Amino acid sequence: MGTGQQSIQHEPAGQFEATRFEKIHNVIFDDSKEGSLQVAREISDLIRDRASKGLQCVLGLATGSSPIKVYEELVRMHREEGLSFKNVVTFNLDEYHPMEKANIQSYHYFMHQHLFDHVDIPAENVHIPDGTIPSYAVQEYCRAYEREIEKAGGLDFQLLGIGRTGHIGFNEPGSHFNSATRDITLDHITRVDAAGSFKGLENVPRKAITMGIGTIRKAKRIVLMAWGQNKSEIVKETVEGEISSEVPATYLQEHPNTTFVLDKEAAQNLTRIDTPWLVQSCDWTKDLTHKAVVWLSQRKGKPILQLTDKDYNDNGMSDLLSTEESSYEINIRTFNRLQHTITGWPGGKPGSDDSNRPERAEPAKKRVVIFSPHPDDDVISMGGTFDRLVSQGHEVHIVYQTSGNIAVADHEVLKVAEVANSIQPTAYFEQVIQDLGNKTDMDFDSEAVRKVKGSIRRSESYGATRYMGIPDSQVHFLDLPFYETGTIKKNPLGEQDIQIMNDIIEKIKPHQIYAAGDLADPHGTHRVCLEALFASLDVLKSKPFMEECWVWLYRGAWHEWDTHEIEMAVPMSPEQVLRKRKAIFFHQTQKDGVMFQGEDLREFWVRAEDRNKETAQRYQSLGLASYAAMEAFVRYDFYKK
The missing domain is CATH 3.40.50.10320 (LmbE-like)
Structure with a gap:
């Protein structure tokens, strides 16, 4: 398991000892904060190295929740450690289309809020796909975006997140590995994931402009970050699965300098983490044995007490058997441990023997x-x-x-305000009704509206x-x-x-x-x-x-x-x-x-x-x-x- 001090740099060819399941170099941290700090350090080192040589540093940047802590750390380094962005040129991966730049859901707004407004990067060095481009002009605009990247000398470093569809940028399933910057129709799952920010699925744009897979793959260095349990399934599929257009991130398996930076939750389904006995010999602690036997029972579709020596031997657990007299002894211990978790007395059962219960008997009233x-x-x-x-x-x-x-919809507030006002008109609820009537997609809730939502x-x-x-x-x-x-x-x-x-x-x-x-x-x-x-x-x-x-x-x-x-x-x-x-x-x-x-x-x-x-x-x-x-x-x- 990772620590905050480990390097995320991709080892030279042959030094990354991937398991037989893994096809992409990855580093696991205890939490997203430590992983983000390491990514920020690599980016800052690259910026400084390029500046020392009189060269520009060309960064491909991502939005969403995954890179926020990276940007926070880069801003801190700028303020406290003198990290300058004057030699930095950036190209963002994507933007919703259509999307006004001032809209609080736009990636233009996001990047300025989290990074650009807080560092000394020249405005002309910032490139974010323009969500206001008319549909008839998008194709030519995208070709021009590609030319700008080439003019800058290509991407030195590309930062990525990953969607649950396996998209990188907005390259949804079906994207070609040589695809360039283009407009794309968003997958339903992608739109569902964004629905909270837009306060409803119906408000999420159906299209976007995205840098292509081919463009991303040309970057000299790629770092993909994934945090949390929601990303664990797609991380496993990407790192261990076959290359497929159905999971566009799997194309990164062919990139020579890519690293996935993960927290424990995002990495939990990787085979070497989830079922290490399928990969190597294990130190069979009580907890690991318990996990393995439960897994084996579920895999075989039979009760724990019916598992046999053959079941253990056929599923990578023969070395566990060698430490025990028989599978029967292991089965009994696992069964008893599970049985002792069950209780109808979550606060403890008064006056009872609690040695095999999850909670204490005393005090009787907690x-x-x-x-x-x-x-x-x-x-x-x-x-x-x-x-x-x-x-x-x-x-x-x-x-x-x-x-x-x-999490309270505006129509719920309007209903409450109108009912209250119909009984006893007040200036307060008149103001709430007026605030809601004047609210646009670019506005936050007024304090009065927030107060009503909280009261509801x-x-x-x-x-x-x-x-x-x-x-x-x-x-x-x-x-x-x-x-x-x-x-x-x-x-x-x-x-x-x-x-x-x-x-x-x-x-x-x-x-x-x-x-x-x-x-x-x-x-x-x-x-x-x-x-x-x-x-x-x-x-x-x-x-x-x-x-x-x-x-x-x-x-x-x-x-x-x-x-x-x-x-x-x-x-x-x-x-x-x-x-x-x-x-x-x-x-x-x-x-x-x-x-x-x-x-x-x-x-x-x-x-x-x-x-x-x-x-x-x-x-x-x-x-x-x-x-x-x-x-x-x-x-x-x-x-x-």
Whole structure:
């Protein structure tokens, strides 16, 4: 696994010992920040080297969430270390078409916001595809863009991200490996992924101008960055799959100087990470053995206790058998470990032997904090467990970390404002109605509109928590400042955010904390909220009350923990499934046509139910008891971090 100090430079030919599965050099970091810093260092070194020789440095640049931290670091280097961009010429990969430059969703706006407005690059050295070019003139414009790149001497360095379709730039499936800069129709999945930023799929442009595969492949050096679990499947397919126009990024397998820079989540499906026993001899720790046996059971489609020596030998696990008396002994240990994760008492069962239970029996009545990044993650992700904790007499506090205001559609605000105004006309709601009427695609929400959106989500949250039996006094809204920008782009996590987290934890002094460990959240709020919790725990862990506090992480609406990772599985009866559904329904603005739906078009309550049923079915397929549904958790030991 990577560290922040490792080099991402591609080793000379023959020195990269790829596994038999991997066809592209890749480097894995613990998190995206460390990977981004290394990419920024390589770019800055290149800029300085070219400047020392009196040469221009020609950079191909990308947009999207992946390179943001790279640009932040380059800006910091410019301000604090004297990194000059006067010798830099840039060519951006793509732009939506049609798209006005001033539109907050344009890549022209993005690049100036994140990089160009903060460094000393000459304006004439910046090239971004022009989304305002008339359709009849696009073809000639694209040819001219190619000529500009050639005139500059070609790309010294090309920075890339990767879409879930395998696109680089906007080269969607079907793109030819020799394609040049051109206009292209965007894949439906690409548009779905962008829908949150545009506040609805219908607002996402259908076309774009993109640098071609052939143009990208001419770059002397290519670095592709991929962060997060959402990119793990396409990263595996690109690095290990066959070259295909259906996954345009696979064309990079033929480039002599390409490196993929990944975080652990994006790399998790690579064979050497996911199933290392298929690649090399392993150090068979308890956790790795557990993972491998669960994998083998699922691969063979048979219960754990029915696995045989032959199953182990035929699937790369013969060296594990050599350390044991038989497969039977391994099977029993794995089965028992899984069985001990199942509990109907998430707060611990009072007066019972808890040696084989995931939670402590004492104290019998616990103070519990459920952190919810948005005002609905609590019931979507752990509504059944929430219900059990309340019914079993624990003091449950619900803590909403952000207002979730940007996820409320304008028409919902207009409806509320018009209803309120029809009962008692007020200047405030008149202003809200006027602000919405004057709003364009280039505008952010006014403060008045944001306030109404936040109030709507608060009211929905109270409806759900009251239904679940929580007094209003145990419902807390933090409105963490990092989120309150009124835009999709959030501020960095700050000291004020962490202090607010510290205050609520110190006030309640919980025995249990539940928090969203879902790093696949499409717009990153879950990740920042989790980082806020981790930072707070690091500050508070010396406090005496924290010695009694256990932290359990749940997953959000997009993914579930892998079975081998689960440390507590809480079964749900059919009645609890229905209660969870009803609790989710209180969040009406998030039910139909929700903005931040990600790639899954099912409503949140449907995907939550399906996920919980699938978790229970996976347990059953491994040979354990059958339940209607299950919610899963992983314990986070902050003293070991």
